[in-house]
Amino acid sequence: MATSLHAHVVEHLGSRIVGGSIPRGSIVLAADLEQKLQVSRSVIREAVRVLAQCGLVTSTKRVGIRVLGPEEWNPYDENVIRWRLASDQKGAQLRSLTELRISVEPMAAELAAEVAPEAMRKELMLISAQMNHYGRQGDLRRFLELDIRFHALVLAASGNEMFANLATPIAAILRGRTELGLMPERPHEEALAWHQSVADSISNMDAQGARRNMESIMRRTHNEICSLWEGAPRVFVDPIAKK
Amino acid sequence: MATSLHAHVVEHLGSRIVGGSIPRGSIVLAADLEQKLQVSRSVIREAVRVLAQCGLVTSTKRVGIRVLGPEEWNPYDENVIRWRLASDQKGAQLRSLTELRISVEPMAAELAAEVAPEAMRKELMLISAQMNHYGRQGDLRRFLELDIRFHALVLAASGNEMFANLATPIAAILRGRTELGLMPERPHEEALAWHQSVADSISNMDAQGARRNMESIMRRTHNEICSLWEGAPRVFVDPIAKK
DNA sequence: TGACACCAATCTGTGCAGGCATAAAAATAA
């Protein structure tokens, strides 16, 4: 529905708020937006409702539409993540996501070894074999897509829908890393072996083995890209202030 | 805004969809909703936009508002979590959240030890001291509130906004566990000591110590409540099917 | 006769325009 009018307005406002060109505390009026974007009130209102859902704005009577600060944004919202990745907060967003996946993926691998359905174990073995093949050939494009699928599969095979839902932003990390040339010419043998071991362990229901090998992958991943966010400021949200 | 009309409609429809009384694949018409809920089109439309954002419905021309299945729901949406906790999927939701916090909190403790601002370290020491005090007295109500604050603080002190945002659902877990009588008469000495050690480690910038002690807390937590979701089915979402 | 492509009717969400009600800030009076 990217073609729908209200989605366009959401995109317009959301990217500007997250990007910083509409600073926190700003107050915009629905009537002004109608005129500026040349759309009707209903479109504006629906867009504002969606943005309010993401925590980007609140709309109160007699005041208007108030733009909120980053502490209020929903960091799990797909749009918010995308807008942050396209802004100067890219580093901080990548750091948050990477820390999250480092935490989650070993547990996902462990769970997958215990509960994954047979079809997913099979596919995991297939994917890791293909990763070996194309990795050794230095075909980075194909390797990237397989890598994305591999990690998405492990997350899905955990049977935890919260884990599975991290596949999309994690794919964004992997794509970003490759685009930025942070991948070696061809994947390290070590990394290939770890992926293979994760698949083997899951296939053999070896939960601890799956976890250990995934932890190894995560350690290397972290070392490879943590330079990206050097100096990006951390945000400390006092959990009481939000109540 | 809980008093606003459109929020009421979101609540009405959302809880019914997640609760299962409006099954997946159902098609409801905006006009019918107008009449049934006695509200105007604009209210219905804004509510449907919000629900579409959560992945509960899609609305297409000539067909109506189609109710989606659980694979499409956004598992990080606060409303969705709340509705699931109030439904017969409560077990599965608690399991997902618990697995997530087991993954995340040790890393959060480690990060907090490295980057937490001084004020948060201080408060963490204060909270853990109070937890000791009220815990030994067997004042479970006060202990619960301190426990919630403790974990929320560690998550916030990590400087990772995605971690910090898990404080709300984690608080729901802790409250639920106490309400269901899954807490011992008084907290185990071990648990008190671990909380104290986490606070100490963070205060002393001992990242590995903070992680280890938090891992101990998580292991015990898991053992205490994993009986809650015995037999709850796992959902395996093929990451390709969603593309 | 039957299969298939094409077209028109129809249905429902999308978007537009304008009106009244209401709540909360701001200004004014006590």
Place this chain on the structure above:
DNA sequence: TTATTTTTATGCCTGCACAGATTGGTGTCA
């Protein structure tokens, strides 16, 4: 300072036109 009035932007409602997808009918061709 406190209470009251005024101001003003959003909340909510309704009528209308449009767009796009489904459906069924029509005609063509094998």
